[in-house]
Amino acid sequence: MKKRVTMQDVAEKAKVSKASVSFAFNDPSRLSEPTLRRIMDISQELGYSSDPAARMLRTRRTNSLGILLPQQIHTIFENPYYNQFLQGVGQTCHAEGFSLLLVPPLRGSMLKAIPTAAVDGFVVSGLEFDRGEVSALSRRGVPFVLVDSELRDDVPSVEIDDSEGVAELVRHLLDIGHRKIAIVAFETGTTGGYKNWRGPVRRRADGAIAALASQGLTPESDGISLVEVACTRAGGVAAFRELWARQDRPTAIVTFSDIIALGVLDAARERGVSVPDELSVTGFDDLPEASWTFPALTTIRQPIVTKGRLAAEYLVEAIGAQQAPPNRPHRRLPTALLLRESVAPPNANLDPDSSRSVTRVNE
Amino acid sequence: MKKRVTMQDVAEKAKVSKASVSFAFNDPSRLSEPTLRRIMDISQELGYSSDPAARMLRTRRTNSLGILLPQQIHTIFENPYYNQFLQGVGQTCHAEGFSLLLVPPLRGSMLKAIPTAAVDGFVVSGLEFDRGEVSALSRRGVPFVLVDSELRDDVPSVEIDDSEGVAELVRHLLDIGHRKIAIVAFETGTTGGYKNWRGPVRRRADGAIAALASQGLTPESDGISLVEVACTRAGGVAAFRELWARQDRPTAIVTFSDIIALGVLDAARERGVSVPDELSVTGFDDLPEASWTFPALTTIRQPIVTKGRLAAEYLVEAIGAQQAPPNRPHRRLPTALLLRESVAPPNANLDPDSSRSVTRVNE
């Protein structure tokens, strides 16, 4: 158990000041050739390695970005959405030379994790509503960018047009004749039904409700229902079973995540229900899996990788400009409706033509 | 642009010492009720948030683990292997309350990234041979665990039995009659053919060669070949095309990664080559995708999640014991041969019985 080697140790042995040792590593041109060589040799000999914490304290730079996450890390990696999102953030990290710190909730709270992370800024994911996080982030004194949570006008954010994405899909279902539509959201940790939903789920539900309204339908109308389940394949299985057990079965199930939709497909297949002949199913995200399944999933594509990349770019920009308040803090990315095989008109035999893949893009 | 609020500011306004402010946050029981309340109120009012760098410098703790990676972050997230591995590491982070810092190479070098990362220890992945990294890590003064690189006896590592895994597979292929076997490795950045391969690829190749030897075959024998491609689906496609263009086509392609194997399956299907009737294909890893494809992939399962979890647990243990040298630094995990549909005897019609899934476990 030997003592750590510090800059002071090197300086003494090389008979120079601490400053010179610092220059040797950070600005070698300020030293003469022999001095530089001596310092480097002695650093090598003593096994010197500089202390990141000390450097960070003095320079106020860490060279890492933080991602504030709503769930524990191992859960995040089970979710293909985050895989894509982190790819995008990773692109920016690479381009700008940052490391990436994954910051899960500390003792169950995102709030508590904020003051302890040594980062130059935060990308905040999954903040559905503000329990004090925004204020804690401001205190913290580093820039931050919210993703999928346009909570306040004065806080930068990157998001997608959840509402219009779902609205477009639901309009399509209505157009081809569906009138018994079940909406399957993922849980937001609220109680009291869809009226208390928050964040992206709320916006998606709003889009669906708006589209339904154009046909005079409401969430309370016969045949329409809104339920919530865990955002997992198992959640999708549960959703299908619940909906199929009802008197008034839906002809279309609109889920707010491809993962849930895959679970619905699993359960339907298990039950011998043919998709899309007896039931249409839709997803959200366009994960890679969505196009591999049988039948291929009709879904709302969102540019997840781009979202991650842009959020991080935005953040890096704010870090560079030491305080310059961004003048247009919100950035909204479009979605695209991908029509694949899992949707057909209700009670129709499978029309071969309907299985072509068609794309429509918003905006 | 306002100045940062420090502990000193709070202390002055509350008419107490810096130490009391520190106690208010870290050990409130040391303060009287009114003082504590006053300090907390004023912290709130001024918007105080403690500085992680300063705390880290003084306490010598960061509460984060580092993962030293061989590629840029966005590339890592494209690789399902790392997805699983990070899940495992994430489990330990959760259990032990750590954040996770992803540390990609800095200006192309893992070596340069080591001194700048503020972490309590490193899990090192993909270090195929030592260009000074081990020594830099020692200097750095934090514990570290190598994964899949048993480089030195005195450095802790977690790995799998690559050699025996592949040997078992190749023995099986030989048993069922294959004599024309192509081995497809992924690139290790070396030149000069298989004799210069390093790391896991080297060990896997050694296993294959040992198994071949039991039938009097060598890498130079007719029908046997060892090639290397990128560890991507596209790499697998390229490998199939090259091998299939030869005079002496293999009856079995043994790849060192499921990703490559999937590419081989893609290319074979495109070419109208039936697997396993005309060609047997095998992978390595048992990624989730391996069991979904048609035909399901015969592969060597390795416990990736467990490997990540154990490496991190090992690291946390070393961090806790401030210097205690671990007495058994190497941990080797077993592989399992999973026989699925992509393998059959050469030139045989598909035997229905051979498509059952069978498992054999080493050791």
Add this chain to the structure above:
DNA sequence: TCCATCTAGTTAACCGGTTAAAGCAACCAG
């Protein structure tokens, strides 16, 4: 000769927390 300039280095003040040790008052037991 004198002053400006350049080179190679030094000095010392930070950065913002933590914590061992000490101080001080009040209380208590002998």
Add this chain to the structure above:
DNA sequence: CTGGTTGCTTTAACCGGTTAACTAGATGGA
């Protein structure tokens, strides 16, 4: 009255780098 104990708070020494400002000596042009 004395010495010990308890409860609350302060003092001051760190942790290990970075960097603005300064010095000393050499060079050089007028």
